[in-house]
Structures are given as C-alpha cells and as structure tokens.
Amino acid sequence: MSDTVEDVDLPYDEDVSSEQEKISALRERLEVLESQNEEMRDQLLDANAENNKYQQKLERLTHENKKLKQSPLFVATVQEIADEGVVIKQHGNNQEALTEVTEEMREELEPDSRVAVNNSLSIVKRLDNETDVRARVMQVEHSPDVTYADIGGLEEQMQEVRETVEMPLDRPEMFEQVGIQPPSGVLLYGPPGTGKTMLAKAVANQTDATFIKMAGSELVHKFIGEGAKLVRDLFEVARENEPAVLFIDEIDAIASKRTDSKTSGDAEVQRTMMQLLSEMDGFEDRGEVRIIAATNRFDMLDEAILRPGRFDRLIEIPKPDEEGREVIFQIHTRKMNVDVDVDFAELADLTGEASGADIKAMCTEAGMFAIRDDRTEVYMQDFLDAYEKISQTGDDDPDEALAFA
Numbered sequence: 267m268s269d270t271v272e273d274v275d276l277p278y279d280e281d282v283s284s285e286q287e288k289i290s291a292l293r294e295r296l297e298v299l300e301s302q303n304e305e306m307r308d309q310l311l312d313a314n315a316e317n318n319k320y321q322q323k324l325e326r327l328t329h330e331n332k333k334l335k336q337s338p339l340f341v342a343t344v345q346e347i348a349d350e351g352v353v354i355k356q357h358g359n360n361q362e363a364l365t366e367v368t369e370e371m372r373e374e375l376e377p378d379s380r381v382a383v384n385n386s387l388s389i390v391k392r393l394d395n396e397t398d399v400r401a402r403v404m405q406v407e408h409s410p411d412v413t414y415a416d417i418g419g420l421e422e423q424m425q426e427v428r429e430t431v432e433m434p435l436d437r438p439e440m441f442e443q444v445g446i447q448p449p450s451g452v453l454l455y456g457p458p459g460t461g462k463t464m465l466a467k468a469v470a471n472q473t474d475a476t477f478i479k480m481a482g483s484e485l486v487h488k489f490i491g492e493g494a495k496l497v498r499d500l501f502e503v504a505r506e507n508e509p510a511v512l513f514i515d516e517i518d519a520i521a522s523k524r525t526d527s528k529t530s531g532d533a534e535v536q537r538t539m540m541q542l543l544s545e546m547d548g549f550e551d552r553g554e555v556r557i558i559a560a561t562n563r564f565d566m567l568d569e570a571i572l573r574p575g576r577f578d579r580l581i582e583i584p585k586p587d588e589e590g591r592e593v594i595f596q597i598h599t600r601k602m603n604v605d606v607d608v609d610f611a612e613l614a615d616l617t618g619e620a621s622g623a624d625i626k627a628m629c630t631e632a633g634m635f636a637i638r639d640d641r642t643e644v645y646m647q648d649f650l651d652a653y654e655k656i657s658q659t660g661d662d663d664p665d666e667a668l669a670f671a
Contacts, residue, residue, distance in 0.1 A: 339382040339390055344375050354383065363387040409477075412467035418597050418622070419590020420461055423581050424468075427452055430579050431469050431556045435509050449578035451546065451557035453517075455564035456583035459623025462560040465583070466513045469558065476507035482519030493520070493538035501545045501555065509554040517559040522566045539568065547575040585621050588614050594622050598629040605645045613649055628652045 346353040351366040352375060367375070367389050375381070380393040414424055434441060434448030441448045454462040470477040478500065504510040520538050546557065559577065561567065572580065586594060591614035599608075617625065631652035636644045 339384055340387075341393065342381050342383045342387070342389075344377055344379040344381060346377060347372065347375060352389065354381065354387065354389070356383065356387065361387075365389060409471045410467040411471070412464055413471055414468045416597055417461050417464055417468060418593035419586030420465070420583065423454075423583055424465065426579060426581050427454075427465055427469065427558070428472075431511060431558060432473055434556065435473060435475050435554070450552065450575070451559070451577040452579045452581060453572070453577040454558065454560045454581050454583050456562070457585055457621060458562050459621035460583045460585055461622050462583050463515060464622075466515070466558050466560065469511060470513070473511060475554075475556070476504070476510040477513065478504055478510060479513045479515070482514060482516040482521070493534060494541035497538060497541045497545060501552070504555045505553050509556075511556045511558060514557065514559040516561060517571075518561045518563040518566045521568055521571045522563075523568045539571070543570055543576065546571075585619055591617055591620060591625060594625045595629065598626050599644075602629065602633060603643050605643050608644070608646045608649065613653075616650075616653060624656070628656055631655060 340356055342354040342356045344352055345355050345362065348364075351364050352372070353362060353364050355362050365383070365388050371389060371392075374392050375389075382390045382393055384390055417424060430449040430452040438448070454465060456462060466479070470479075480500065484496075500512065504512050520535055520542065522535075524536055524539075546552070557577070564580075571577065592610045595610040595613055599610075617628070620628070628649065629652075632644050632648040635648040635651050636642070
C-alpha cells in the first residue's frame with residue numbers, strides 16, 4: 267500500500283517554519299530524491315547488462331548441452347548411386363551400406379561425394395570436398411627474391427628448365443603449331459650446393475603460375491594411406507590453381523628403388539610413391555601442372571619415376587667449372603664493398619671443385635674477417651684467409667675437403 271501525503275515525513279516543522287523555509291526544505295529534499303533516483307537508474311542499467319550477459323551464457327550452455335545429447339555423425343563416401351538407393355562406405359572401418367535418400371538429396375550426390383551419416387548409416391547431409399590443410403600451406407604466396415641473374419655457371423641448364431616449365435605456360439601456341447606435347451616434368455640432379463633449389467626459386471620468381479613447394483620427407487608418414495592422401499591433395503590443389511608449378515625437393519625420400527622389404531614403413535613409402543607415379547602420369551589428365559624435382563641421389567631413384575611422361579627431362583646440375591666459379595664469386599660479392607685488387611679469376615682457380623654454396627660461404631667468411639678488423643672493405647687477403655679456414659674445416663671430413671681440393 268502506497269504512502270499518502272499525511273504519511274510522508276516533511277523536512278520542516280510545519281508550525282514554526284515560514285513559507286520560504288518550507289519551499290527551501292522541499293527543494294533540498296527533491297534534489298536528494300532525484301540524486302537517489304539517478305543512482306538507482308544506473309544500478310538498474312548495470313543489473314540489466316549483467317542479466318543479458320548471463321542470459322547469453324545460458325543460451326550458449328543450453329546449445330552446447332543440446333549438441334552433447336545428440337548422436338555423433340560419421341563420415342562416409344558415396345560409392346554408387348543405384349535405383350534402390352545409395353551405396354556408401356564409412357571411413358575408418360570401410361563398412362559398406364545401402365541407404366535410401368530423398369530425391370532432393372539424390373540430386374546433390376555423386377560418386378566420391380563425402381557425406382555425414384548417423385548411427386543407422388542414413389545420410390544426414392553432404393560435406394564439402396576435403397583437402398589436407400598441409401597441402402594448402404605449401405602454396406607459395408610471395409615469390410622468392412632469387413632470379414636467374416643470381417645463378418652463375420648454369421646457363422645451359424637454366425635454358426632447359428625455362429623451356430620445360432616457363433615456355434609451355436607463356437607460349438603454348440608454339441607447341442600446338444609444332445604438333446608436340448610440352449614436357450611435363452623436369453628432374454634436377456647433382457651434388458649438394460650446386461644450385462638445384464635456387465633454380466626452382468628463380469622459376470617461382472619468374473612465372474605467374476601458382477608455385478607449390480614441398481620436401482619428399484614431408485610425404486613420409488607412419489599411418490597407412492596418409493602419405494598417399496597428401497600426394498592426392500597436393501595435385502588437387504595444383505589443379506584447382508592451374509597453371510601451377512609443383513616443386514618436390516629431395517624426391518629420393520619417397521621415390522627410391524623398390525625392394526623386397528616387408529617392413530610396414532617401407533611398404534607405406536612405396537604406397538606413397540605409387541600414388542605419386544599415378545598422379546604424374548595416370549588415367550586422369552594432370553592439366554596445366556608442371557613438376558620440378560631435385561635430388562642429390564640420382565642413383566637411388568626408381569626407374570618407373572625416371573621414364574618419359576613423368577620426367578621428360580633429366581638435367582644434371584654439376585659443380586661449376588673455373589669460368590662458372592668466377593661468375594659465382596662476382597654474383598655473391600655484388601653487394602659487398604670489395605677492394606679493387608680482389609682477383610676473382612685467381613680465386614676461381616684456387617677453389618678447385620667448390621660448389622656454388624661453398625663459394626657463397628667463402629664470401630661470407632671473407633666479410634667476417636673484414637668486420638673483425640673493423641673494416642668496411644674486403645681485401646684479397648680476406649678471401650685467401652677464408653679459403654684457408656674453410657679448407658681446414660673440411661680436413662676432418664674427406665668429402666668436405668674435396669670441395670676445395
């Protein structure tokens with residue numbers, strides 16, 4: 267029951283207070299009440315906000331609880347669409363089943379479609395095609411800063427790579443007019459440090475095609491079928507983004523000669539290689555996908571992967587000759603502050619069987635000698651000291667020592 271006017275305590279003495287005092291006292295009381303009202307309004311807004319927060323949390327928990335109570339769905343693949351229904355194969359246990367679907371669902375399905383099924387193996391919905399995320403992250407988004415001008419002593423090899431990879435993408439009409447199929451793949455082989463990977467980087471820099479890089483060891487997995495699936499997904503990503511160039515480094519990790527070994531690990535590697543062989547030259551058209559592969563162990567590769575149709579060109583990347591070494595010295599010292607007395611011809615003659623990577627290491631070490639002496643200019647003696655240091659480093663390893671023999 268609300269208070270009446272008689273029940274409210276007045277802020278003044280009605281008998282002795284003047285009219286002015288009564289008005290003043292009432293105004294003061296009004297200000298206090300308005301302040302209290304404002305404070306209570308703020309508290310109400312805060313309470314409403316808190317209520318909304320808990321309401322949202324309640325809805326989320328209710329939704330999660332509902333999901334937890336639902337039966338799980340399983341992934342399956344459509345094998346065949348028949349008049350009696352749809353034949354599916356469940357992933358994991360390879361169980362096959364014949365299930366009925368609505369006409370609307372039947373129109374959405376086709377062989378090899380991925381679907382979600384419930385406990386009774388009834389199709390609930392179609393799933394998007396799956397591509398392993400590992401295959402997608404191998405796509406190169408930004409071109410490497412390596413160009414053909416950064417590679418020395420490999421002019422003939424660079425020309426062959428460009429004819430195999432770039433020309434079919436840039437001038438396909440030339441091959442049509444001549445009446446031949448462009449080479450579909452190139453294998454680069456040779457000793458370590460001779461520029462095989464740099465050639466691939468230069469191709470990625472030069473071409474506008476999608477460039478996908480990977481190492482052969484990344485395809486080796488312990489679970490049955492996982493490596494083969496990744497190979498399929500890699501080529502699927504390449505076909506989706508064609509024209510594309512697929513670079514496989516250290517291909518000997520999955521394409522070594524087949525043996526009679528019965529171990530599960532060797533069997534899985536061979537399964538992965540079989541999938542690679544099928545993708546490179548199988549029944550399905552590869553499309554505008556060019557392949558570059560590199561290896562240091564050409565002698566280990568299986569004959570099946572070396573035949574034409576898979577790798578149409580086998581290009582040896584040897585260690586540079588004396589003229590090539592001189593060019594490589596000039597390339598790696600372009601940005602260095604080199605003294606005019608530095609004789610690159612003499613250095614090329616001195617370094618013998620050095621690879622391009624050896625020469626780069628020697629130039630870096632020469633720069634370090636200059637820094638130690640608090641100089642900004644690199645002298646001929648710095649290169650000689652670097653050669654001596656790197657030669658001594660290889661004394662304990664005969665293979666390394668040969669590099670500067």
